[in-house]
Amino acid sequence: MRILLIEDDRETAAYLTKALREAGHVPDHASDGVTGSDLALSGDYDVLVVDRMLPQRDGLAVVSELRKAGSDVPVLILSALGRVDDRVTGLRAGGDDYLAKPFAFSELLARIEVLGRRRRPGEGETTSYRVGDLELDRLSHTVTRGGKAIPLQPREFRLLEYLMRNAEKVVTRTMLLEHVWDYHFDPQTNVIDVHVSRLRAKIDKGFSPPLLHTVRGAGYMVRGPRR
Numbered sequence: 001m002r003i004l005l006i007e008d009d010r011e012t013a014a015y016l017t018k019a020l021r022e023a024g025h026v027p028d029h030a031s032d033g034v035t036g037s038d039l040a041l042s043g044d045y046d047v048l049v050v051d052r053m054l055p056q057r058d059g060l061a062v063v064s065e066l067r068k069a070g071s072d073v074p075v076l077i078l079s080a081l082g083r084v085d086d087r088v089t090g091l092r093a094g095g096d097d098y099l100a101k102p103f104a105f106s107e108l109l110a111r112i113e114v115l116g117r118r119r120r121p122g123e124g125e126t127t128s129y130r131v132g133d134l135e136l137d138r139l140s141h142t143v144t145r146g147g148k149a150i151p152l153q154p155r156e157f158r159l160l161e162y163l164m165r166n167a168e169k170v171v172t173r174t175m176l177l178e179h180v181w182d183y184h185f186d187p188q189t190n191v192i193d194v195h196v197s198r199l200r201a202k203i204d205k206g207f208s209p210p211l212l213h214t215v216r217g218a219g220y221m222v223r224g225p226r227r
Contacts, residue, residue: 001046001116002179003027006036006062007078008054016049019105024154025112026180033057037065045073047115049108052079052090060093067094074115078103129164132224134203134211136164145207155180156199163212163222172219196220 003020007013008031020027028043030036033054040048040062048066052059063075075097077090082100090098097111117127117139128137133146141157143150152160159180163171176192196212204210213221 001025001112002044003047003049003112004030004036004040004043004045005049006030006033006040006054006059007049007051008032009051012051016105016108020109020112022154023109024158026158031055033059033062037062040066040073041069041071047112048073048075049112050075050077050095052077052081060090060095063090063094076108076111076115129161129167131164131167131222132209132211133207134164134222136161143203145203150202152199152202155195156202159195159199160203160222163220167222167224170215170218170221175219 003025005013005016005020005027007016007029010031013029013031017027017029028039028045030039034056036050036054037057050059050062054062057065059077059079063077066073066075075095077093077095077098078101079086079090079098080101087098087100096115099108099111127139128135130136134143135145136143136157138161143152143157143160159176162176162179173192181191196214200210200212204212209225211222211224213223215221
């Protein structure tokens with residue numbers, strides 16, 4: 001998932017950004033409310049994680065502005081204020097969930113995943129994808145081909161999910177950088193080629209026909225068998 005973290009504490013932001021990336025997500029970070037609002041309104045995010053106490057514009061104001069603008073992106077509010085009245089205020093401001101500090105990352109991650117499963121505007125409740133005999137289930141985080149389980153690393157799973165979501169379409173390197181890796185990842189590295197090669201070895205080797213194709217000069221495509 002693409003996640004926007006709006007958090008002014010540098011240590012907390014660095015820790016969460018690293019942990020979310022290791023969990024296979026693509027986090028962006030804003031350190032103040034104004035920048036966070038701008039990114040949230042202009043970016044295509046699956047979940048926002050918003051600290052309540054922010055410089056320039058507090059977190060509740062950020063969430064209220066998003067809701068007034070018609071955004072339905074799920075929002076998890078973080079705050080050191082954990083009383084019942086504080087939580088109620090956060091939820092009434094437009095938050096979908098509220099987590100008091102300090103918290104365990106495992107709980108934060110679980111809450112983010114729950115929010116990410118909610119249907120976004122204009123989208124169906126797709127929780128699985130199938131191309132040929134290749135199947136991916138987002139809820140159980142499993143991949144099978146021909147009924148055989150294929151273990152994938154978090155980044156490989158996210159890569160395959162994005163490719164299968166866009167099956168029969170060319171997916172460019174830029175699209176992969178934006179949706180699977182960090183926006184600011186160096187496009188000159190061969191990290192995409194390496195991951196695609198590893199993924200191809202797992203989902204195509206020993207199976208027929210191949211489903212993951214390189215479109216020379218354009219990008220990559222997951223395509224079902226031709227009839």
